[in-house]
Amino acid sequence: MNCESVKIKTGFLFLLAALSLLAACNTRSKTERMQAVVAEVRAKYKAYEDISNDDQIFEAYDYFVRQKDYGNAAPAALYSGCVRQAKKEYEAAMNCYKKADEYGRQVGDSVSAAFAQYYIGDLLNNSGHEDEAIGNYKAAAELWGDSLSRKAKCLNAVAMMNIVIDEYDSAFVYLEQALNLAQTAGDKVTEASVWNNYSVAYQLLDENDAALDCLRKTLPLVDEKRRPIALLNLAKVYLALDERDSLEYYKTRMLSAIEEVECRPETQAAVYGFLIKDALAVGDYEKAYQFEKQHEKVALDLLSDQTQSSVLEIQKKYDFEAQANRHNRQMLSRQRLIIVLTIVLIAALVLVTVLILNALKKKRIEAEINANLLELKKRNAQQQQAHYEMQAQYDELQKQNAQQSELQAEFGDKLKDEYLQKCNIIRCFEVLSRDRSNPMAFKDLEKSLFEGEDHWAGFEAAFEGVHPGFISFVHKQYPDLTELEFRYCLLSHFKLSRQEYADVLDCSVYNVDKVRASLNNKMKENE
Numbered sequence: 001m002n003c004e005s006v007k008i009k010t011g012f013l014f015l016l017a018a019l020s021l022l023a024a025c026n027t028r029s030k031t032e033r034m035q036a037v038v039a040e041v042r043a044k045y046k047a048y049e050d051i052s053n054d055d056q057i058f059e060a061y062d063y064f065v066r067q068k069d070y071g072n073a074a075p076a077a078l079y080s081g082c083v084r085q086a087k088k089e090y091e092a093a094m095n096c097y098k099k100a101d102e103y104g105r106q107v108g109d110s111v112s113a114a115f116a117q118y119y120i121g122d123l124l125n126n127s128g129h130e131d132e133a134i135g136n137y138k139a140a141a142e143l144w145g146d147s148l149s150r151k152a153k154c155l156n157a158v159a160m161m162n163i164v165i166d167e168y169d170s171a172f173v174y175l176e177q178a179l180n181l182a183q184t185a186g187d188k189v190t191e192a193s194v195w196n197n198y199s200v201a202y203q204l205l206d207e208n209d210a211a212l213d214c215l216r217k218t219l220p221l222v223d224e225k226r227r228p229i230a231l232l233n234l235a236k237v238y239l240a241l242d243e244r245d246s247l248e249y250y251k252t253r254m255l256s257a258i259e260e261v262e263c264r265p266e267t268q269a270a271v272y273g274f275l276i277k278d279a280l281a282v283g284d285y286e287k288a289y290q291f292e293k294q295h296e297k298v299a300l301d302l303l304s305d306q307t308q309s310s311v312l313e314i315q316k317k318y319d320f321e322a323q324a325n326r327h328n329r330q331m332l333s334r335q336r337l338i339i340v341l342t343i344v345l346i347a348a349l350v351l352v353t354v355l356i357l358n359a360l361k362k363k364r365i366e367a368e369i370n371a372n373l374l375e376l377k378k379r380n381a382q383q384q385q386a387h388y389e390m391q392a393q394y395d396e397l398q399k400q401n402a403q404q405s406e407l408q409a410e411f412g413d414k415l416k417d418e419y420l421q422k423c424n425i426i427r428c429f430e431v432l433s434r435d436r437s438n439p440m441a442f443k444d445l446e447k448s449l450f451e452g453e454d455h456w457a458g459f460e461a462a463f464e465g466v467h468p469g470f471i472s473f474v475h476k477q478y479p480d481l482t483e484l485e486f487r488y489c490l491l492s493h494f495k496l497s498r499q500e501y502a503d504v505l506d507c508s509v510y511n512v513d514k515v516r517a518s519l520n521n522k523m524k525e526n527e
Contacts, residue, residue, distance in 0.1 A: 034060035035072060041079045051079075052086040061096075074103035074112040081119060094123055114143035118154060130161045137161065152181035152190045156197060163201050171201055192221035192230075199233060208237050228257045232271060239278055251278065269298045332383055339376060346372075456487065463490055478526055485519045488512070 037060045044051050061080045064073035081096030097116040104113030121136035141154035159174035175198055182191040195218040202211035215234045222230045231254035238247040258271065272295035279288035350365050357365075464471055474481070474489055481489065487505060496504070501512045 030063065031067070031069070031072075034063050034076070038072070038076050038079060041083065042075065045079060045082050050086070051083050054083050057083050070103040071107045071109065074100050074107060074109045077103060078112050078116055078119075081116070085119070085123070090123055090127070094120065097123070110143045110145065114140045114150065114154075117143060118157070121157060125157075125161065130164045134158055134161045148181045148185035149187040149190060152178045152185065152187060152194070155181065156190060156194050159194075160197050163197065163204070166204075168201055168205065171197075175201070188221045189223075192218045192226070195221070196230070196233065199237075203237065203240075208241055212237050224257070225261055228254055228261065228263060228271075229267060231257055232267075232274060235278075236274055239274070239281065242281075247278070265298055265301060269295060272298060329387070336380075343372070460490070463493075467493070478522055480522060481519070482515075484511075484515050485522070488515050488519060 037056050041051055041054050041057045044054070057076065057080050061073065061076040064070070064076050077096050077100035081093045081100060084090075084093035084096055097120045101113045101116040101120070104110065104116060117136045117140035121133040121140065124130075124133035124136065137154050137157040141151045141158070144150040144154065155174045155178040159171045159178060162168070162171035162174065175194055179191065179194045179198075182188075182194060195214045199211040199214035199218065202208070202214065212234070215230065215237065219227075219230050219234070231250050235247055235250040235254055238250060254271070263271075272291050275291040276288050276295060279285070279291060346369070350369070353365065354362055460471060471490075474486065478489075484505060484507070488501065491501060491504060498509050498512055502509045505512065505515075507515075
């Protein structure tokens, strides 16, 4: 009996050792697979390929966190954030970047932490939080250490944020630092971006000659993809300086460069906006109108994409919650499998123990097994009830999603109508400002503007956009004007008949004459 017991114990120990070795091999194999997933997403991201469907990175991220392998968890969290951002799930992307920064600092991975800080700055910048973005870009620059090119890119981003918030002194300090680092590292892309930011700052300060000098330095550094933007910036400055020969030269080069590359809709909108201003500057209203129609089409397409993206954001949110529910169910299934395997191991131990224990111990073990099975049934019933409750919550969320989609569609239509009306009002004002006797333009203005109770407020806002500063000048110069006299003063910019003045001001022709005489007397008194 003793010899038989020794053999049983030896076999049992051998079984445990084999199971441990198998588990270790499986863990090592899965770690290598998850590392390969992270490497694949990293390579696609650096090659500017689409990664919005690479959801397997999330599994790798969860796996490394569960294993407490923070060295691998840091890059997995970083590129999980990149995939979330590609999906336009910005809140989830922000959380992933913060975790990448946390894990990177914890294990001394400054590269992952630096990238995470920079991407957090980009998200804050895109959401209009430029002040907060500056801190993240600075943190990224410190983490890059001796990497001159990366540090130059971060400092250039800091400078750009300072330009946005009108802190030009700080902007020039960081631009100079970024330029020195980029030139030392031989990074032409970042150097071109720095010179371009210099030109933006100088243009905002009305120093166009300095801006031109910076843009000329930018042009030989940019690649074919960025060349249209550089040429467009040069053409804009020459348009502001009214130097037609140079303007035509760079405009021709810009249009030729656009034909060679596929430009983004935002770039196309900027080009059409420039061409509209150029056509108006030479009095070619027909071309300006054609360019304006093309500009409106691109703008409406962008607006439609943004509206659709908002709807997709809502849908993706609920899709993610449904995916989380499926993940929970899978985890429950795995837990049940683990419980079953545990029971099998316990049964094996019981079987080995039965050979060496007496009948009393056998009965006690059977009672314990029965108690465990009863507890498992109770847990199963509780988990099933929880599943039903989660399903009910999901159905309710689906209803809310449908309502949100309807509201989003109504909002998109309303926004589109308002935009078209504003574009038409501005077009009429610009035409009337150059040809005051154009009756059709004034009729279009009346039709678009003089509707509703607040039409005079809309008229003054549109007038201020075409003639900035005039309204405040009139109020300051002639503070005692009546409301009717002030309105007549604004309408005097257009060549209207006495009857048209009376129709717009909603009074008689006789009252129009009285208002005109009163206005002339007050102006003479203030001279």
